[in-house]
Amino acid sequence: QKEVEQDPGPLSVPEGAIVSLNCTYSNSAFQYFMWYRQYSRKGPELLMYTYSSGNKEDGRFTAQVDKSSKYISLFIRDSQPSDSVTYLCAMSGPGTYKYIFGTGTRLKVLA
């Protein structure tokens, strides 16, 4: 079993839809959860960062962590065609600098 599972997509939605991107993980020690977005031919850029369980909101983006289910989500409200990139989840635990990444989900928002 992979440490982090992420559906590669592509996920296609109409403009204005609410998008839900998800990752599951197996290591209960993970406490730090990140979402990166990666444009084609570019490096990942940090979108949101959460610690432990709960929600964090930033504009149209909401990151949610459910540690009991080992499940994290990124919600995008009022999705735009400019949101059409690959989203990577990453996570880590205490006492380590290692990030474990998901494979990334490619999102397509159709105008």
Place this chain on the structure above:
Amino acid sequence: ETGVTQTPRHLVMGMTNKKSLKCEQHLGHNAMYWYKQSAKKPLELMFVYSLEERVENNSVPSRFSPECPNSSHLFLHLHTLQPEDSALYLCASSQEEGALETQYFGPGTRLLVL
């Protein structure tokens, strides 16, 4: 220049060539990382440097040789690579080494080994 820069952006090399990838961070960070990103695979951590000392060598073949002459620069020296080494090589940096430290990525070098 701001953030993390990488050169070259694209590289094609034969299996007998020797080449080097360069990374420079302009963020005043103390930790730097090399990752490999292959199609449909998660990012793989290759090397970690903290204050110019290597703290991680994640079972990477010896044909990849990192060098960190100072906290702003990181190199990846390549020799006798294999076609399966073709990938996007990403450099990242963080203020310190640690899970709470956000890693900032460069644009990557897309490597093709023929």
